[in-house]
Amino acid sequence: MAKRDENNNIDINAKRDINNFDLYYFIKNKKYYLPKYSFILKSKKRLMSIGEFLNLLKKNSIKNMSINLLREWDNKELLPAYRVERGMIRTESRYYIMEHLDIVKEIVKLKSYGLEIREIEKIIFENKSFEILFLSKIIKNKELFMKMKDIIKNIKHIEDDLVSSICTEVKKYLILMMMILKKLLMINI
Template sequence: MARRDENNNIDTNAKRDINHSDLHYFIKSKKYTLPKYSFILRSKKRLMSIGEFLKLLEKNNIKNMSINLLREWDNKELLPAYRVEKGMIRTESRYYIMEHLDIAMEIVKLKSYGLEIREIENIIFENKSFEILFLSKIIKNKELFMKMKDIIKNIHHIEDELVSSICTEVKKIFNINDNDFKDTFNDKYLNTILNDYKKSNLNTDEASILLLSLILLSLYNSYDNNCFDRKKFSKQFYSIISENKNHT
């Protein structure tokens, strides 16, 4: 069955059939290829059954997976499998290669941020910005926006105790895992978001909420071991504000 786009129109050219065509995908904006089945036969890459692939996922600490979920992801073309006919009655079986593992790990990570299948497809197969899509979800939540507005007002009265309270709220809002966040959110990461923001087509309200989100994340990133690094926050804050001026 042909998939439909965001406007519910049938897109007959969008089918991800790796039995007949190479599939290009992106992880952290780097392009990779899942080769078509004929290449697998020539290159003698090892095909894994769906059960073997599930064991590989478990071995790599990818939890809460099941054969039914893999079948669902294949049917929805989120994680397409090779379909190979076997036996006298030519029953189709699903097969995977090692490259599927990287895609599965990326899907699980993106799902942990609350992204939906269509949003994950945009990132993995269309190389859309994760940061823009993720923060756009926040933009759509008006109640969350109001909560963030209340929090940001307090930044003008920064004290260590107050910052700690704000950071606790930020952690809840963004569902932050401390170790993952500290490893990811740095100057380079911030610049990546700002660069994506500069190239985006957000309206004024959306841009304002995105900037607010970035300021809150920068605040959280500047608070560590019960100590608020004002210099670090100021640097990131003015970088965000400066980019806003350039954008507008």
């Protein structure tokens, strides 16, 4: 997901391209960064393939992760991977460094609180307050709950009215049937 302004318009210049630019992120209001690819090459930091990184996540007891999920998070720029060209068949491969592990841990923690990707993105990359976003989510959920409660109440009233009208009609029908039976019995006597 590219960065968006208040009107939800995408800022086309704000793509999280860690191959060409340092990427700053926040965990518990502390600022960190993923260095651009050229720095990785100079520093001899170990790049891990997507499969190796997935194994590292499993060793760190991070469950329910898959290569497809890592690719999805990369495509949505929630967990940007280094893209390295490799041969003619596969044009780009995704690579990760150890610092990505901290981001994954934070994403998983925030997802466990029920936050959506856009909200997680704001916390990690824009240093928005977790507490405020979480509280606003609770308020929205409460509003939805109250609307659902009103809908259920309305359904109950409709059911009561429907049952009442059916009972009235059945009662009329039974009275009519009793009158007819009475007349039939009188005729036979």
